[in-house]
Amino acid sequence: MAFSWSTILLTTLLLLSGLNYLNIKNPARTSATWKLSTSAITTLTAAAYGITILDTMLDRFYIFNPTDLHSLALKAIEHGGNDTRAIVEYIVTELRDDAGVAPYLNHEEEWVFNNAGGAMGAMTILHASVTEYLIVFGTSIGTEGHTGRHTADDYFHILSGTQYAYSPSTNPYAYESYPAGTVHHLRRGEVKQYSMRESCFALEYARGWIPGMLGFGYADTFSSTLDFGTIWATTRITGREMVGNLLRGKF
Structure with a gap:
């Protein structure tokens, strides 16, 4: 269940590629919606990175x-x-x-x-x-x-x-x-x-x-x-x- 940077990066790229494909197939998609989607993915990626860092620090919290x-x-x-x-x-x-x-x-x-x-x-x-x-x-x-x-x-x-x-x-x-x-x-x-x-x-x-x-x-x-x-x-x-x-x- 451990996180890895390669997994996070690959998942982010796949999500961005999927959104880009949907945007091409549906030109009516507004730029605001696109920005909101990419912002959400960026936030999730940052959160996953934060968890990855904390995961390496778990030992110091154990009693x-x-x-x-x-x-x-x-x-x-x-x-x-x-x-x-x-x-x-x-x-x-x-x-x-x-x-x-x-x-x-x-x-x-x-x-x-x-x-x-x-x-x-x-x-x-x-x-x-x-x-x-x-x-x-x-x-x-x-x-x-x-x-x-x-x-x-x-x-x-x-x-x-x-x-x-x-x-x-x-x-x-x-x-x-x-x-x-x-x-x-x-x-x-x-x-x-x-x-x-x-x-x-x-x-x-x-x-x-x-x-x-x-x-x-x-x-x-x-x-x-x-x-x-x-x-x-x-x-x-x-x-x-x-x-x-x-x-x-x-x-």
Whole structure:
């Protein structure tokens, strides 16, 4: 999903060529309309260039590290054993004791349903900002769906149960298995089918462009569930945390 200057330039040239062709085919097109069209393309190109520059600077905005989170998850599993609640409480306590991340955490335990890609579970948001989110996601009865194709890297630190994934581009005849203590890394731009066949919970960490992932989280509400109460709760909590962290200087 990364941007490149060559892609931006090629897209701009194609759009300009298309507009020029339409202008030739339709002489009645006014110069004002032509100027408006080219101005819009120029603006979009400038915006894409700005995103490209920011994309190279993402690392400086992160406050979490996948390696550290994996280590924390392993310690929590060792501490809590088969008690998922104890595992999650250990993680939350450790994060709140970390002076580097504590100011940017959501200190309320607010569980909400999450419908995305045909899968359903529940989540509680530990952190949400423009470039990162950290949640506990899972279900006690199993689910299956589409991972989505995202603008961020997504790390599922499995805390209990097993998550399964399938990617025909990797091996069309086999599945991936991620038991407790392992990490399923869904790289930016990749897509898979996934399932949690029974009770399974994960510490999910995403880093990249988080606003670009929100459409995936909203789509099922408007195309299927019509559960506006849940989507409002999700929007309220996510928006509160993102804006709050921006005001604290966390991009």
